[in-house]
Amino acid sequence: MWPWQRITAGPDDRDRPNVSGRMAKSGKFWLLAASHRNHRPVVVYSSQRRPVFIEMKRTIAIVEDEPSIRENYADALRRQGYRVTLHADRPTAADAFASRLPDLVIIDIGLGDEPEGGFALCRELRARSPQLPIIFLTALDSELDVVSGLRLGADDYLTKDISLTQLTARVVALFRRVDSMQQPDAAGTELTQGNLTLDLDRLTARWNGEHVALTVTEFWMVHALARRPGHVKNRDQLMEAASTVLDDSTITSHIKRIRRKFQALDPAFDAIQTVYGMGYRWLEQGNQAPP
Amino acid sequence: MNLRGQLLLVSLLTLLLPWGGCQAIREMESTLRHGQENNLRTATIAVATSLADNPQQIYRTSAHLNDPSWPAHDLYAYELNEAIAIDGYVNDWGNAPLPAPWHSGRAGTGNPLRYLLGKRGDYLYLFLAMRSQTLGGAADLDQAEILLETPGGALLRLRFRSPAPGPVVARVEILSGEPADTDVIAQRIVAYWQETGSGFHLELRIPRDIAGARIGFLVAAAGSESKAGSMAAAQPASPGMWFSEMPALSAYLSRFALPGVRLRVADRHGWISGDSGPAAPTDQAAPTPPYSLALRIYRLLLPERDLAPVAQAAPGRVSGTTATAAMSGKTWISRQHDPDGNRLLLAGAPIRDGERVIGAVLAEQPSDAYLSLTDPAAARLLNLAVLITFGVAAALLLFASVLSWRIGRLRRATQSALDNRGRLQTRMPGSRAGDEIGDLARSFEQLLGRVDEYTRYLHGLGDKLAHELRTPLTVVRSSLDNLDLASLTPADRACLERARGGAERLNTLLSALREANRLEQSLSSSEFEEFDLGEMIANMADGFRAGFPDRVFETETVAAPVVAAPDLVSQVIDKLVENAVEFSPAGGRIRLSLGEAEGQRGKAWTLTVANDGSRLGPGRKQRYFDSLITHRTERGITPHLGLGLYIVRLIAEFHGGSVAAGNSETLSGAEFSVTLPVSGTTS
Numbered sequence: 013m014w015p016w017q018r019i020t021a022g023p024d025d026r027d028r029p030n031v032s033g034r035m036a037k038s039g040k041f042w043l044l045a046a047s048h049r050n051h052r053p054v055v056v057y058s059s060q061r062r063p064v065f066i067e068m069k070r071t072i073a074i075v076e077d078e079p080s081i082r083e084n085y086a087d088a089l090r091r092q093g094y095r096v097t098l099h100a101d102r103p104t105a106a107d108a109f110a111s112r113l114p115d116l117v118i119i120d121i122g123l124g125d126e127p128e129g130g131f132a133l134c135r136e137l138r139a140r141s142p143q144l145p146i147i148f149l150t151a152l153d154s155e156l157d158v159v160s161g162l163r164l165g166a167d168d169y170l171t172k173d174i175s176l177t178q179l180t181a182r183v184v185a186l187f188r189r190v191d192s193m194q195q196p197d198a199a200g201t202e203l204t205q206g207n208l209t210l211d212l213d214r215l216t217a218r219w220n221g222e223h224v225a226l227t228v229t230e231f232w233m234v235h236a237l238a239r240r241p242g243h244v245k246n247r248d249q250l251m252e253a254a255s256t257v258l259d260d261s262t263i264t265s266h267i268k269r270i271r272r273k274f275q276a277l278d279p280a281f282d283a284i285q286t287v288y289g290m291g292y293r294w295l296e297q298g299n300q301a302p303p
Numbered sequence: 304m305n306l307r308g309q310l311l312l313v314s315l316l317t318l319l320l321p322w323g324g325c326q327a328i329r330e331m332e333s334t335l336r337h338g339q340e341n342n343l344r345t346a347t348i349a350v351a352t353s354l355a356d357n358p359q360q361i362y363r364t365s366a367h368l369n370d371p372s373w374p375a376h377d378l379y380a381y382e383l384n385e386a387i388a389i390d391g392y393v394n395d396w397g398n399a400p401l402p403a404p405w406h407s408g409r410a411g412t413g414n415p416l417r418y419l420l421g422k423r424g425d426y427l428y429l430f431l432a433m434r435s436q437t438l439g440g441a442a443d444l445d446q447a448e449i450l451l452e453t454p455g456g457a458l459l460r461l462r463f464r465s466p467a468p469g470p471v472v473a474r475v476e477i478l479s480g481e482p483a484d485t486d487v488i489a490q491r492i493v494a495y496w497q498e499t500g501s502g503f504h505l506e507l508r509i510p511r512d513i514a515g516a517r518i519g520f521l522v523a524a525a526g527s528e529s530k531a532g533s534m535a536a537a538q539p540a541s542p543g544m545w546f547s548e549m550p551a552l553s554a555y556l557s558r559f560a561l562p563g564v565r566l567r568v569a570d571r572h573g574w575i576s577g578d579s580g581p582a583a584p585t586d587q588a589a590p591t592p593p594y595s596l597a598l599r600i601y602r603l604l605l606p607e608r609d610l611a612p613v614a615q616a617a618p619g620r621v622s623g624t625t626a627t628a629a630m631s632g633k634t635w636i637s638r639q640h641d642p643d644g645n646r647l648l649l650a651g652a653p654i655r656d657g658e659r660v661i662g663a664v665l666a667e668q669p670s671d672a673y674l675s676l677t678d679p680a681a682a683r684l685l686n687l688a689v690l691i692t693f694g695v696a697a698a699l700l701l702f703a704s705v706l707s708w709r710i711g712r713l714r715r716a717t718q719s720a721l722d723n724r725g726r727l728q729t730r731m732p733g734s735r736a737g738d739e740i741g742d743l744a745r746s747f748e749q750l751l752g753r754v755d756e757y758t759r760y761l762h763g764l765g766d767k768l769a770h771e772l773r774t775p776l777t778v779v780r781s782s783l784d785n786l787d788l789a790s791l792t793p794a795d796r797a798c799l800e801r802a803r804g805g806a807e808r809l810n811t812l813l814s815a816l817r818e819a820n821r822l823e824q825s826l827s828s829s830e831f832e833e834f835d836l837g838e839m840i841a842n843m844a845d846g847f848r849a850g851f852p853d854r855v856f857e858t859e860t861v862a863a864p865v866v867a868a869p870d871l872v873s874q875v876i877d878k879l880v881e882n883a884v885e886f887s888p889a890g891g892r893i894r895l896s897l898g899e900a901e902g903q904r905g906k907a908w909t910l911t912v913a914n915d916g917s918r919l920g921p922g923r924k925q926r927y928f929d930s931l932i933t934h935r936t937e938r939g940i941t942p943h944l945g946l947g948l949y950i951v952r953l954i955a956e957f958h959g960g961s962v963a964a965g966n967s968e969t970l971s972g973a974e975f976s977v978t979l980p981v982s983g984t985t986s
Contacts, residue, residue: 078774084781151773155825172777173810176784246846264870265825288839288869290846 069095070187073114075105075133076149077124081172085118085149088176089183102129106136113141116186118179119166121150121157131164138165143193145186149179155265162269168227174256181255185228189215205238206296208283222277229254230270237284237294246291267292306710310703314696321688328684336648336670340636343564343650343666348634350559350566351652351664360552361568361576361654361662366516367544368661370572376519376533376543379574379619382550383423391468391497391504393430396421415502416522416531422547427514428507433531435502435524445525447505449473450534450542452517456480458542459488459513463505465496473507488513517542546570546619552577565667569621571630571660610640613647621665625651629663638670646670709733709740713747720751727755766820769813776813780806815946822874822950826957829868836863836872836908836979840895843876853889859896863908866982871954876910878947879975883914891915892970906981907960916972919964927964927975928952951977 072094076082079100086096097114099105101124109117117137123129134146148161153171161169167186170179192214203210209218215231217224226234236245236253245253247263267284274281283295304312354360362368370377381396388395396419415434422428435445446464453459457480461473471494475485494507502524519542521532534542556566560579568577614623628635629651636650648670654662712732720728729751734744783803791799837860844858865872876895883893893914900909919927928948952962960979967974 078778080778081774081781084778084785087785088781151770151777154821155828172773173814176781286869288834288842288873290842 069093070116071095071097071114072116072118072183073097073099073105073109074118075099075102075123075130076118076120077101077122078120085176085179088180092180092183094183100124102126102133105133109137109140113137113144115190116145116147116183118147118149118183121148121152121161131160134161134164134166143190145190147182147186149174153262158262158265159269162227166227168229170229170256178255182228185215188213189228203235203239205241205294206283207278208234208238210235210238219274219277219281224273224277226270226273229256230266230273233266234270237292241294241296244287244291244293250292306707307700307703310699310706311696314699317692317695320692321685324684324688328680336638339648339668339670340650343648343668344634344636344652346559346561346564347566347650347652347664347666350556350568350666351654353559354568354654354662354664356656358656358661360549360555361570363547363549364516367546367570370544376541377572377574378418378420378518378533378543378545380420380422380427380545380547381619382548382553383421383428385423387421387423387428387506387508389470389493389495389506389508391495391506393419393432393504393506396430415524418520418533420518420545422511425511427509427511427518427545429505429509429518429520431505431520431522432499433502433505433522433524445503445523447520447522448532449507449521450478450517450519451509451513452515452542453480453513454515456515457483461489461492463494463496463507468496468498468503470494471496471505516544518545519543546572546574546576548578549576553579563668567621567665567667568654568662569626569630569665570662573616573620573622573626573630575619575621576662610638610646613639613641613649621663623649625649626663626665629653629665630660632660706740709736713740713744717747720747727751727758729755762820765816769817772809772813776806776809780810818946818950822953826871826953829871829957831866831868833864833866834869836865836867836910837861837897839869839873840876840897840910843873843880844895847880847893851884854884854887855890855892857892857894859894861897861899863897863899864981865908865979867958867979868954871957872979875951875954875977876912878951879910879912879977882947882975883912883972887914887916887972891972894967894970900978907978908981909976909978911974911976913967913970913974914972915970918966918971919973928962948975951975955979 072089074082074085074089074096076085076098077100082098082100086098089096097108099108117133119130119133121128121130123133126132130148130150134148137144137146142165146166148166148169149172150157150161150169151172153173158169168182170182174182192211201212203212207220209221210231211217212235215226215228217226217231217234232254233250236250250263267286271281271284274283285293285295287293358365358368383396385395417432419430420428421430429449431447433445433447444464444466446462449461449463451459451461458478460476460478462476463471463473465471473489473492473494475489475492477483477485491513492507492509494505497504497506505522519532519534521530521534523530552568556568556577557579560566564579565581566577566579567575570576611624616622616626623639625635625637630653632653632655634650634652636648638646638648640646646669648668650666650668652664653660654664716728716731729748731744731748731751733741734748735741736744780803783799783806786799840860841858844856847854848856880893880895887893891914893912896911896913898909898911900907928951929945948962948964955962955977958979960977963976963978965974965976966972
């Protein structure tokens with residue numbers, strides 16, 4: 013995916029400040045691959061063994077048929093230092109992606125005259141790259157749309173109620189996860205709560221050692237609950253933790269979906285308890301809920 | 304009147320069938336009657352013709368024929384069938400019309416004298432019964448006087464008087480004519496005097512060779528001046544003629560008489576001189592019993608026109624229109640009924656001697672005879688018609704019932720087409736029927752289908768609108784987000800904040816607008832579980848106390864296990880409390896109370912949320928639970944679409960419960976309550 017990643021041979025030169033990774037010689041340049049700073053890709057090249065840091069901008073593709081929204085999102089993301097490509101409809105986006113995949117895709121579901129073009133695009137991309145982060149950003153927020161979007165393998169499903177700040181937070185989180193995935197050996201910050209282990213860098217969860225495929229939103233919700241077992245988190249707190257804007261019934265369906273994902277691995281899972289009228293809480297292993 | 308009644312009324316028209324049948328039968332009867340009349344008339348004329356120019360067949364003597372008129376003193380002698388014992392008792396007079404009215408002379412019923420005159424073989428018999436209250440002494444006895452004209456033309460007077468019952472001998476006196484031995488004559492006349500409690504009887508036998516064409520009598524009771532009898536009491540008394548039936552003529556007539564027909568010949572004075580005797584019963588079978596009852600009813604329903612009663616003639620005489628007409632030379636036929644109600648057909652034809660009418664043949668036939676012919680057929684026809692009538696009526700009734708059932712079913716389906724949750728049931732029962740009701744059902748289906756489409760359109764309108772408005776709103780919001788805060792002046796920044804606030808409010812409105820619709824979608828995916836409603840309310844009240852510190856929350860709950868969707872129920876409580884908070888002043892009380900209630904399907908819980916504040920206005924309280932209805936009067940800062948209570952209603956009805964609004968009894972404001980059944984069943 014990264015052009016320099018394919019360069020694997022070369023003498024070691026690890027003694028560089030602020031960077032980690034391997035150096036590789038390509039022509040007259042030394043390259044330091046798979047590096048990042050502040051979760052942004054960095055390319056380091058050197059001709060005289062003095063590294064020069066150049067930020068390699070990550071590319072985000074926005075597929076959105078409404079030009080004003082497209083431009084606004086693009087502006088916001090560009091300000092954050094990303095390279096943004098814009099596509100108005102599914103065919104042009106598919107053509108562009110055929111030659112080169114971006115680093116992250118934000119897709120609207122309704123695209124021009126294709127009411128479910130976003131779903132089709134997501135399916136295509138997921139078939140080509142299992143790792144590519146995909147975010148649905150759409151006005152459609154019915155339960156059915158959310159479920160279909162996530163079932164197609166999208167990493168998150170956001171409604172257009174979300175603010176640009178929240179959107180960028182989500183993008184950053186996803187990149188962090190991608191980066192940490194590429195460093196399998198690196199030990200991330202982990203939170204262990206009974207059978208649950210949360211990797212806070214990779215934003216992944218494991219239950220009894222098995223991987224639970226949570227979206228970023230879901231991960232943050234689980235994290236908010238599991239961090240302080242027994243404490244009731246109300247809906248507002250969960251929304252804040254997940255850095256999103258959701259109405260009551262959407263939170264309910266999120267919780268339902270989280271439970272189902274855990275129950276798929278462990279049918280006896282009942283760690284998330286509903287406290288009617290108040291919110292939800294994480295039950296410590298073996299402890300019954302206080303009455 | 305309902306359809307069934309109307310069709311039943313129409314079915315009464317089939318009663319025309321039996322009526323028509325009756326008319327046809329009457330027509331048939333009329334034809335038969337006509338034939339019968341013709342037959343009888345023909346027979347009567349034939350007999351009359353055969354008797355023409357032959358007066359001696361009708362009249363015993365020419366004196367009888369030429370008797371100028373009908374003298375008041377004429378008598379009639381019955382042809383007696385049995386031998387008469389001369390004993391003063393009337394009981395052996397057999398066929399003489401006893402106890403029919405005796406000949407009572409012409410003095411009316413007050414007349415104390417009654418008599419019978421009979422003829423048998425060579426004898427003439429006379430029976431006199433006198434009512435007399437007084438018993439006379441020796442000098443004044445009851446006495447009877449009989450004047451007799453002999454065949455020879457002599458006039459005899461026979462006197463009887465007896466002091467005691469027993470055989471008496473007449474004192475014979477020759478008033479005129481040739482002298483004869485009166486003792487011999489007296490010996491030949493046998494008489495018997497009998498006393499009774501109320502008078503006396505005199506019975507006597509006179510040989511025919513003494514009794515000529517005339518006879519008369521006078522009776523005087525003892526101690527009484529007046530005399531009663533067939534003659535005038537004044538002297539010289541003149542006896543009247545006696546007439547009698549001619550046996551030869553009767554035998555002749557009986558040869559002509561058809562079965563069921565009685566032929567009689569009357570002379571020109573009206574006396575019967577020939578009689579074929581009572582009609583023999585016809586050999587046709589009488590109507591069989593099963594028909595007779597029905598027939599009687601039909602006859603009752605279809606009465607024949609009134610018949611004249613048969614004229615009652617004095618014994619030995621004929622009378623009535625038929626006889627009068629025949630005597631005056633006309634052939635006549637008429638229908639009458641006798642005292643027993645039997646219909647009779649009467650025919651009369653004159654008997655002529657040259658130009659002169661010397662008598663009349665009268666025929667009499669019971670006209671019920673043809674009924675025996677027509678009635679079984681009629682009864683069968685009528686029974687069949689009645690059966691058909693009832694059958695048709697029953698079929699029509701059934702048909703009407705089916706029709707009205709179908710229409711009723713359609714009506715019920717139309718009435719219940721809109722269910723509690725505002726959904727339209729567009730399928731109509733019976734829409735596959737090919738008739739007009741099927742057409743109607745299909746029209747209803749089409750109409751409901753269109754209404755449903757429109758309702759759906761309206762239903763989705765808010766959602767669509769919200770969705771469509773969302774994109775430009777996103778444009779606005781993201782553009783505002785994109786503004787570089789650093790480069791703005793403080794004034795610009797305030798302006799930006801205001802714009803953001805407006806966009807935020809717009810966003811809240813749109814979310815609220817879609818919330819109800821989204822809720823309807825999510826209802827179907829809700830899961831029911833058992834939980835304690837009371838505990839939930841207590842928990843939530845804690846949250847509310849924290850969330851709304853400037854309101855006083857009071858709770859009054861019981862342990863209330865319920866099977867429901869907890870998320871939805873908590874949403875209900877949320878909405879009710881939100882509503883109460885909005886309408887109560889700061890520091891106002893809000894009371895949440897839970898109590899047991901009787902729902903439509905057994906036990907239920909009623910949650911009531913009351914608040915201090917203003918009371919509800921008059922009008923339909925349920926309207927507060929409609930979509931987009933708000934009862935606020937002042938505009939608040941937070942947007943309000945009036946969807947909260949609508950959501951409450953949707954959820955309550957989804958659980959099979961109900962909602963109610965009213966004014967609180969304990970607090971100063973309104974109260975809204977929700978009733979949820981204990982065992983949750985989705986409506």
